[in-house]
Amino acid sequence: MAYGSPPLISEHNSSVGQPGDWDDDSQKCPGFHTLELRDDGKFWPVTMGSYQRYKAKLYTMVSSIMRDVYFNRGVSTRELVRRVENYHKQLIEWERSVPPELRVESHADVSFEGRDGAVRRIFCRQAVTLRIIYDNGCLLLFRPFISLDKDGGRAATGPNDTNPDSVPRRFLNIARNQVWTSAMRASFIGQHPEALTLVYNSPASTHVGIHVFSAGVTLGILALSAPLSKLGRECKLGIARLIQVASVAMGTMPVWKQMTDVLTSLVHVVAAEETDSLIRGETGGGPYEEVPEVAEFGSPPNLYTLQEPETTQWERGPPRQEHQPQTPVLQESVRGGFERTSSTDVLSSLPTSFPRYDTPQSSAGMAQAASEDSPSFWEIPHMQWGSDRSADVGQIWMWDDAFSYL
Amino acid sequence: MPLTELIGIDLPEPNVCTALIDSFVDSMHWYLPVFHVSTMRARLDSILRTRSAPVRSRPFLLLVLAVLVMGVTWISDEASEAECRGVDLDELRKNLLGAAERWFLPSMETITVESIAFSLLMASLYLFNRQTKVAFVTMGTTVRAAQFIGLHQESSWVNISDVERDLRRRVWWSVVVGAGFVSPSSMCDGPWNIEVLT
Numbered sequence: 386m387a388y389g390s391p392p393l394i395s396e397h398n399s400s401v402g403q404p405g406d407w408d409d410d411s412q413k414c415p416g417f418h419t420l421e422l423r424d425d426g427k428f429w430p431v432t433m434g435s436y437q438r439y440k441a442k443l444y445t446m447v448s449s450i451m452r453d454v455y456f457n458r459g460v461s462t463r464e465l466v467r468r469v470e471n472y473h474k475q476l477i478e479w480e481r482s483v484p485p486e487l488r489v490e491s492h493a494d495v496s497f498e499g500r501d502g503a504v505r506r507i508f509c510r511q512a513v514t515l516r517i518i519y520d521n522g523c524l525l526l527f528r529p530f531i532s533l534d535k536d537g538g539r540a541a542t543g544p545n546d547t548n549p550d551s552v553p554r555r556f557l558n559i560a561r562n563q564v565w566t567s568a569m570r571a572s573f574i575g576q577h578p579e580a581l582t583l584v585y586n587s588p589a590s591t592h593v594g595i596h597v598f599s600a601g602v603t604l605g606i607l608a609l610s611a612p613l614s615k616l617g618r619e620c621k622l623g624i625a626r627l628i629q630v631a632s633v634a635m636g637t638m639p640v641w642k643q644m645t646d647v648l649t650s651l652v653h654v655v656a657a658e659e660t661d662s663l664i665r666g667e668t669g670g671g672p673y674e675e676v677p678e679v680a681e682f683g684s685p686p687n688l689y690t691l692q693e694p695e696t697t698q699w700e701r702g703p704p705r706q707e708h709q710p711q712t713p714v715l716q717e718s719v720r721g722g723f724e725r726t727s728s729t730d731v732l733s734s735l736p737t738s739f740p741r742y743d744t745p746q747s748s749a750g751m752a753q754a755a756s757e758d759s760p761s762f763w764e765i766p767h768m769q770w771g772s773d774r775s776a777d778v779g780q781i782w783m784w785d786d787a788f789s790y791l
Numbered sequence: 792m793p794l795t796e797l798i799g800i801d802l803p804e805p806n807v808c809t810a811l812i813d814s815f816v817d818s819m820h821w822y823l824p825v826f827h828v829s830t831m832r833a834r835l836d837s838i839l840r841t842r843s844a845p846v847r848s849r850p851f852l853l854l855v856l857a858v859l860v861m862g863v864t865w866i867s868d869e870a871s872e873a874e875c876r877g878v879d880l881d882e883l884r885k886n887l888l889g890a891a892e893r894w895f896l897p898s899m900e901t902i903t904v905e906s907i908a909f910s911l912l913m914a915s916l917y918l919f920n921r922q923t924k925v926a927f928v929t930m931g932t933t934v935r936a937a938q939f940i941g942l943h944q945e946s947s948w949v950n951i952s953d954v955e956r957d958l959r960r961r962v963w964w965s966v967v968v969g970a971g972f973v974s975p976s977s978m979c980d981g982p983w984n985i986e987v988l989t
Contacts, residue, residue: 393934394970399943404960409820409828437824441964444971507821514822587818587865591919639921 395452396445403438410434414508415501417491419484431484433504436511439483440518446475447522454526462550470556470689472526473563477685480519487512488683489577497579509580514589516682517574520567521596524603530560531606559688562677564603569679571600572623575630585633594631594640601627601644605651612659613667615676624652793843798852800890803859803883805839810874811862818865823915823965825908826854827958850905853898856891857912860884864919888916895929902936908962910936911969934970937963 403424410433420428421435450472454465485491492509496502530552574581574597584593601624608620631645680686794801802808809832816828835855838844844852863884871880895913898906910933917926941947942963948956 393931394943394967399963399967401943401945401960401963404957404964407827407957409816410824433821434824436821437961437964440968444968448967448971510821586867587822588861588915588919589822 394448396449403441404434406432406434410437412504414486414491415504417484417486419486421484422482431486433507433511435484436487436508436515439479439487439515442479443515443518443522446472446479447518447525450522450526462552466552466556469526469560473523473559474689476519476523476526477688480683480685483515483683485683487515489513489516489574489580490681492580493577497583506583510583510587510589513574513577513580513584514593517571517593517596519682520571521599523563523567524599527560527564528603530557531564531603562688565607565677566679566685568600568603568607569619569623570682571597572604572626573679575626575633578633581630581633591640594644597627597630598640598644598647601648601651605648605655608655609658612655613662617655617659619676621652621655624648624655628652792846794838794852797844797846797849798856798890799893800856800886801842802835802839802852802855803878805836807875807878807883808835808839808855808859810870811859811866814862814866814870815858819861819915823911823969824961825911825965826858826905827954831855831858849894850898850901850903850909853891853894854905854909854912856887856894857909857916860887860891861912861916863887864916899932899936902940904940904942904959904962907933907937907940907942907966911962911966914969930970933966937966942966 406429412433413430417431419431421431421438423429423438453468454472460468486508489509489512492505492512495505497506497509574593584590604620604623604627608617608624611617628645628648631641631648803811812828812832812835820828831851831854834851838848838852863880866875866880891909891913895910898909910929914926914929914933917923917929937943942959945956945960948959951959
């Protein structure tokens, strides 16, 4: 996940049971009595050890996503959409199964003092990391669909579109809704400062930092697609929240400082694009004025159960042409779903490079780029992607379009 | 064999070791549980009394080194003041890490569950220290070492106790999580993109 490389471990070639509980992780969370269904088919109390089992299932799914979606070329777009949909359903099912002990909200406004507090601290850390990993997994799954319109011609033109390279519009809406939800939810992680502090003071801080960084970049891309809209504003606020989170954690791990620097520059780029849009006479509006709600972790919407009549499933009118506003179609089955209406193909202005973090001039370069006539987060001096994919900022590969599987 | 010959360094005083292991358990064990805590403490206590151990204990001692290094990294100010007064923790960390690194490759000559746990912790350490390339390669070594001894195939584990079985499961799944985050490419798996030779 961090390096964008094919996984070394295949779930098809490994067969190991889930670990049970030992004396060092058999404690239950004070005040909770939830049961967990384990691989032996029996229900057991949720304990500190449950986190390992939930995390293992999640990582197994993400590893499969990496292999079957990112490193498995030669299949049609429709087949890839089918795979992604299947993985999404599995992820949603996993999300619903997470017990309250392992949800961050369960540990808000509780004491972490004393013996019970020590146990709660562990559950709280586990809850934070689990949620972040999950949302990052969703971003990983749907990331290429964020910029789908940039590639042109991929969205299906209607129910009779038999082009194997087209992507159903309904699926695009699901993808964007999930991306929005996961990225925004990551930005709200700062609402639990005590929980975050517990994570900062642990090695998990690095992993969390890398995951939330991806959320920040996602929000940046969404903001750039509609900078004058309410959605764009919410995205900027989300990035700002992540910067605030990172600035608190900066002393703990270097990745947080990197994240702060990059996301700060990103906000400047978005602001510059906003200014340019105003100068061009754009006024925002359209369906981007409706900001989708962010589903609470553990309660995902039923995205795949409602059947829509074909007449509302597809975008009305002729295929989208450049510089023409589209008639927005809100998918009723996707709460708060949205369509892109901007006539400016912002995403096409994003080159495929990323800053090197060991270059002292990085921040200065980004500021300079942000002030240029065609501001772009990616058009920054001294960027070298291909030579060092193991650059300091994690998951950089997710934003290299050469890696898209579409 | 004295510890200095076995792993190239003597271990800190028992109270310091205890504090550092506590620090590790509090900060890391909930995230990557790669050993049984009370078993490790008991075994280490007996080694610290004599400052020596049999050669076969080397993988265990290397694991202890990695645990102690991480313990130093994450120890709280209060614990440091209370249990490690007078100890230069930065110097201690540097020395422990140096010993662990000197023994990393030789440890692969005799791969055990403990040496895999040691390798995994080293990979994690490098990642936390922003030594991403080293983490990348070390993680790959960890995965291959685990696969080499069949840690990925429970059906190959024969004549082991339930405790040992559960330990192996924990270590394997910790490797899966670690590899899922730091996953180098493999020459055997997955696609690569190289022009055909002409």
